[in-house]
Amino acid sequence: MLTHPKANRLVWGLTGLLTLFVSVVGIGEPDIYTGIVAPAIIPGAYSQDLISAAAAIILLCLSLAWRSNQPKPQVVAIGLLGYLFYAYGIYVIERAYNGLYLVYMAIFTLSFWALIFAGATFRKETRAVALPRTLRLASAAGALLQPLIFYPLWIAMLLPLMRTGEQIDSLYSIFILDLCFIMPAFLILSVLTFRSHKVGLIFLPALYILGFTLIFSLAVGEIVKPLFGVALSPSALWPAVLLSMLFLVLGTLHLQRLTIAMQGLPTQPDASANDSNRVSKFREQP
Template sequence: MLNNLRLHSVLWAVTGLLALVAAVTGVAVPGIYAGVVSSELVPGAFSQDLISIVASVGLISVALAGGREQAKGQIIALGLLGYLFYAFGIYVIERTYNGFYLVYLAIFSLSFWALIAAGASLQRDFRAPELPRSLRLISASGALLQPMIFYPLWIGMLLPLMSSGNQIDSLYSIFILDLCFIMPGFLLLAILAYRSRPLGMLLLPALYVLGFALIFSLALGELVKPLFGLDTNIQSFWTSLVLSVFFGVLGALHLLRLELTAGPGQPAQRAAHQRHTGSTSRR
């Protein structure tokens, strides 16, 4: 699916390793957030770091597989990169100025440029992926549902702030990341999937991986609140859990039923072509 896979593997491995170090430290020593993250948000940082550990290990695993990894593994890797971009983007934008802030900046930057590099390296001769029509429409509808919900919700929360000129002290990063990056991504890929465009059908599962990891970290954050002397919000927990399951199921179904066929530029196809050419010339 991607050209220059070795280069991408290096980028993914470095990004995953840095994220793993930062996330493990956050889980082992949650005190690093003292003074730079409000106390009621520390459980969220803790749960996010737990998910980041899993995402980092997954990304490193795909990177180490190198050329042996199939296209679906690369799609999952792109979703994990998107998650790390979002998760550590929160720390960067929210000015989490602890001893790891430069590491957060590095992860935020590396994950962003790794995604850009992947987009620029998609093989042009990769044949159009195939997906059952009913599943394609369900997957695209699920993706379209996200901007339909969160654009009005977040803009509705921003308008009073804009009217009063009030500057909130935390979680403003969510508005930036969602409105500028994640929701446009869901909207664009949903439209492309509706129209059976290869890019939409190929990359939509990556956004579902990202969405599952992000929302599941919110559900997990509610469960760990008692560890920090806070009460669990049951409604928030179930809402986040249901939405994360929604992302996970749609992403899994889309990815499992997605049929990817190598084009003539793929190594296996080129080798077969060369064998055929060689036998013809001998005859």
């Protein structure tokens, strides 16, 4: 699916190594966040380090096991890079000025340009991409639901700040990242998926992976609160669990049933022998 495998593998591997380093430090020494983030947010930083460590390990494995005729693992890698862009974008924008801040900036930069490079090296020879119609509509609707919910929600929270000129001390990065990057991505890929466009069909699961890792991190943050002397809040836990599971289910089903055929390459080996017929059949559906 992507060309220039050496360059892509290099940036994925470097991003994964840096992420593994800082996340392990954060897991082992949560005190590095003391004084730079609000005490109530430290459990969230700890849970983010847990999820980031897992994401880094998976990304490293994918960089080492690259196969040009297996596009689905590449979609997973792109989703994990999107998560790291968001997660470390929070640290960079929120000015988490501890001893690891320059590494946070490096991960934020590498993940962003890795996504740009993946888009630039997307194989134009992709011949056919297909998804069953019902699943395509469900996946597109699930993606469209996100901007329909979060645009009004975040804007409603911003309007009072805009009227008073108040500058909040933390989590303002969420408004920037969601409204400027993530919600537009959900909206664009949802429309493209509704229209059976190959870019939407291929890259929407990556956005679901980003959403799952990010929201599941919030759920884990609630679960680990007692370790930091803070009471768990069920009203915050269950919405995060349910939304992350929605992302996981839609992303998994979409990726499993997605069929990709490329010019000059056989249909991906994890597909059945009838994939070529399935591609033609799905393309003929309205």
